[in-house]
Amino acid sequence: MIRIFSLLLLAFLIVSCSASPGAKKIVRFWAMGFEGEEVGPLVRQFERQNPGIHVDLQVIPWTSAHDKLLTAFAGNALPDMCQLGNTWIPELHAVNALQPLDSLIDSSNGVNPDEYFSGIWETNRIGNRTYGIPWYVDTRVLFYRKDMLNAVGMHHPPENWNQLLEAAKLLTDYSTKLNNRKCYGIYLPVNPSFEFDEIFFAWQNDGTILKDDDCYSNVTSSNDSAAFDYYLNFFKRGYAPTESNATTNLYQAFASGFVCMFISGPWNIDQLRNRVPYLNGRWAVAPLPMNKNRAANAGGSSLVIFRDSKVKKEAWKLIEFLSRPKNQLQFYKTTYDLPAVKSTWKDSTLLGNPMVAAFYEQLEAARPFPRIPEWEQVTGKMGEWIETVVWERNTLSQAIRGMDSDINRILEKRRWLRRTGRMFE
Amino acid sequence: MDRRKSAGSAVGGKRLSARTAVPYLFIAPSLVLLTIFFAIPVVIAFLMSFTDFDIYSLANLSFARFVGFRNYANLYSDPLFWKAMFNTFYFLVVGAPLTILVALTAAVLLNSKLVRFKSVLRVGYFAPVVATLVAVSVVWKYIYDPHFGLLNYVLSFIGVSPHDWLSNPFWAMPAIILFAVWKNFGYTMMIFLAGLQTIPEALYEAAEIDGAGPFQRFWKITVPMLAPTTLFVTVVTLIGYLQLFAEPYIMTGGGPVDSTLSIVLMMYRQGFRYWQMGYAASIAFVLAAVIFILTMIEMKIQGEARAA
Numbered sequence: 001m002i003r004i005f006s007l008l009l010l011a012f013l014i015v016s017c018s019a020s021p022g023a024k025k026i027v028r029f030w031a032m033g034f035e036g037e038e039v040g041p042l043v044r045q046f047e048r049q050n051p052g053i054h055v056d057l058q059v060i061p062w063t064s065a066h067d068k069l070l071t072a073f074a075g076n077a078l079p080d081m082c083q084l085g086n087t088w089i090p091e092l093h094a095v096n097a098l099q100p101l102d103s104l105i106d107s108s109n110g111v112n113p114d115e116y117f118s119g120i121w122e123t124n125r126i127g128n129r130t131y132g133i134p135w136y137v138d139t140r141v142l143f144y145r146k147d148m149l150n151a152v153g154m155h156h157p158p159e160n161w162n163q164l165l166e167a168a169k170l171l172t173d174y175s176t177k178l179n180n181r182k183c184y185g186i187y188l189p190v191n192p193s194f195e196f197d198e199i200f201f202a203w204q205n206d207g208t209i210l211k212d213d214d215c216y217s218n219v220t221s222s223n224d225s226a227a228f229d230y231y232l233n234f235f236k237r238g239y240a241p242t243e244s245n246a247t248t249n250l251y252q253a254f255a256s257g258f259v260c261m262f263i264s265g266p267w268n269i270d271q272l273r274n275r276v277p278y279l280n281g282r283w284a285v286a287p288l289p290m291n292k293n294r295a296a297n298a299g300g301s302s303l304v305i306f307r308d309s310k311v312k313k314e315a316w317k318l319i320e321f322l323s324r325p326k327n328q329l330q331f332y333k334t335t336y337d338l339p340a341v342k343s344t345w346k347d348s349t350l351l352g353n354p355m356v357a358a359f360y361e362q363l364e365a366a367r368p369f370p371r372i373p374e375w376e377q378v379t380g381k382m383g384e385w386i387e388t389v390v391w392e393r394n395t396l397s398q399a400i401r402g403m404d405s406d407i408n409r410i411l412e413k414r415r416w417l418r419r420t421g422r423m424f425e
Numbered sequence: 426m427d428r429r430k431s432a433g434s435a436v437g438g439k440r441l442s443a444r445t446a447v448p449y450l451f452i453a454p455s456l457v458l459l460t461i462f463f464a465i466p467v468v469i470a471f472l473m474s475f476t477d478f479d480i481y482s483l484a485n486l487s488f489a490r491f492v493g494f495r496n497y498a499n500l501y502s503d504p505l506f507w508k509a510m511f512n513t514f515y516f517l518v519v520g521a522p523l524t525i526l527v528a529l530t531a532a533v534l535l536n537s538k539l540v541r542f543k544s545v546l547r548v549g550y551f552a553p554v555v556a557t558l559v560a561v562s563v564v565w566k567y568i569y570d571p572h573f574g575l576l577n578y579v580l581s582f583i584g585v586s587p588h589d590w591l592s593n594p595f596w597a598m599p600a601i602i603l604f605a606v607w608k609n610f611g612y613t614m615m616i617f618l619a620g621l622q623t624i625p626e627a628l629y630e631a632a633e634i635d636g637a638g639p640f641q642r643f644w645k646i647t648v649p650m651l652a653p654t655t656l657f658v659t660v661v662t663l664i665g666y667l668q669l670f671a672e673p674y675i676m677t678g679g680g681p682v683d684s685t686l687s688i689v690l691m692m693y694r695q696g697f698r699y700w701q702m703g704y705a706a707s708i709a710f711v712l713a714a715v716i717f718i719l720t721m722i723e724m725k726i727q728g729e730a731r732a733a
Contacts, residue, residue: 066698070480070700073483091480091700094480094481094483095480095481095483095484096484096485190681191680191681243593249570249572249573373480373481373700374699376698376699377699377701380694380699384505384682387680387682388682391594391681393682413481416490417481417488422485422487
């Protein structure tokens with residue numbers, strides 16, 4: 001308790017120590033982790049073009065960003081603008097901290113909604129308002145060992161659910177024999193909430209997880225439960241490992257053939273190239289195998305302005321600056337974060353690269369998670385239940401019943417706010 | 426009487442004299458700080474535990490509802506809470522005696538005249554206590570690694586097949602306990618060492634003359650003479666271990682299948698990840714009650730043992 005408290009106190013002290021030089025307008029900008037470290041040169045370029053504005057950039061580690069934002073909100077210490085993982089927008093919207101940007105977008109000649117992937121743009125909209133501008137985007141694709149897939153006679157990546165299951169089976173057998181120890185066709189998280197995988201499988205089967213304006217659980221529906229069943233099949237048949245340590249050493253595991261496929265995001269292209277360079281040319285990425293559709297999550301970060309900011313106009317200028325295709329491209333080249341503005345993709349380093357092109361196709365099919373602040377709790381609960389089935393503590397139907405009642409309990413507050421007209425949009 | 430007269434007050438000496446006010450002035454700063462940073466938050470948290478305070482209430486206080494004892498009732502019917510309770514007690518019941526035993530052994534050995542390089546060993550045993558928990562738990566994560574880990578490597582010499590320590594629901598808690606014992610026994614050992622040094626040498630000499638062997642001397646002199654130290658150490662370890670948090674938070678995240686989820690970790694998740702502050706507050710008060718009851722029982726048992 002004391003430890004948690006002192007951490008909060010420390011966070012508070014750090015937050016309250018922002019300097020303020022000169023008579024320039026100061027825009028306080030929080031950026032997270034690697035992006036925060038790499039955005040510096042662009043920010044300085046912006047300052048040179050706009051001598052009247054000083055940007056006070058603060059880099060915040062991803063791991064503490066979420067807690068810090070909400071404690072800063074509670075302590076009235078939020079900055080003017082911020083990079084926000086787009087799944088956090090509903091939470092900060094629920095506390096009414098975000099500035100709607102619609103009028104700024106309407107009069108802007110730099111930011112045009114048609115220039116963005118629609119699924120990504122949607123993650124920033126709640127009700128009829130837009131609260132963030134996509135900065136970089138992210139979704140999930142299939143990473144696979146091309147050489148091993150060829151060896152088992154599949155000369156293209158799995159394109160649908162049946163082929164994925166088949167590929168996992170063949171690769172499991174092949175790699176186990178080759179390495180003379182138990183290996184697996186695919187890595188999938190045992191507790192999918194860590195990587196949000198279960199919902200894509202539900203979506204791909206036209207499931208929705210939630211229904212009635214995200215006020216009730218829908219996991220008992222046949223589409224949802226069939227998707228869970230499909231996911232669990234990989235574990236039941238021994239095609240996916242139950243030991244989670246495959247994640248800490250995913251690159252090694254992938255290189256040694258301990259796992260031959262996994263579902264992940266764009267940062268792993270660069271990671272694989274650098275960490276296991278000897279594997280180059282023997283792996284590739286492909287859009288996710290589809291069932292009824294190819295949905296995956298619309299991830300990434302957006303830039304938002306906080307409601308209490310006194311320099312909204314200047315902050316918006318910085319957002320417009322960071323959204324220019326030229327600057328988006330420069331940012332891509334230092335971070336490998338995929339650009340949110342579509343015209344940036346025309347550059348040869350992007351669409352000319354088959355690895356990256358797979359993401360473009362997948363992004364066109366991306367969808368936002370349900371935009372409710374309870375989502376993290378919902379997905380956490382689902383993950384816990386799924387994990388109990390993997391470890392054979394429950395049957396799938398028991399787990400689905402448990403999930404259903406847990407999710408409905410979590411959403412009770414939301415229903416009450418709705419019913420009594422307290423929810424603002 | 427004298428004092429009242431010297432105050433010279435007209436209202437029967439009820440007003441504070443300068444002399445009686447002085448001590449209050451001295452304790453005022455810490456009293457004020459304690460009230461602001463301890464008493465008030467505790468009272469607020471207690472009230473909060475009877476509401477459904479959550480992220481919506483952060484925006485508008487009127488979105489929090491008074492729910493009576495519902496948080497406590499939900500806690501009672503939440504299987505995860507009982508799982509966390511079980512895990513915490515598992516950790517306590519195995520970990521605490523083990524820590525005290527290892528600490529006592531180390532202290533007795535270090536106190537022995539036969540051991541050389543005492544200060545080096547003392548520093549070595551105490552080093553894990555002052556090492557940053559986050560850093561050493563990362564190191565231990567590597568030690569426990571199923572493919573490249575040191576532990577599996579060492580065990581392979583005695584023919585033990587490799588285990589996936591941290592991602593196996595059965596082994597994860599023992600692995601956490603082993604780590605916690607290593608991390609914490611140094612502190613307890615130091616207190617035991619201090620306790621050992623207060624035992625008069627004459628007692629041992631007398632016993633030796635009467636023909637007591639080393640084991641008899643240990644059981645009949647060292648152990649009873651250390652009783653007050655043991656009480657202190659037990660209470661401190663009990664309170665500390667019931668608040669198990671950082672070890673599973675960093676090493677396992679409470680998994681696999683919640684096999685290392687502790688009460689405090691559950692509270693942290695509910696409070697700071699899901700913003701269910703009301704529910705988290707009710708967990709905090711249940712934990713406080715458990716610690717209070719256990720400490721009372723502990724004091725009672727030790728008190729009776731001493732009286733007997």
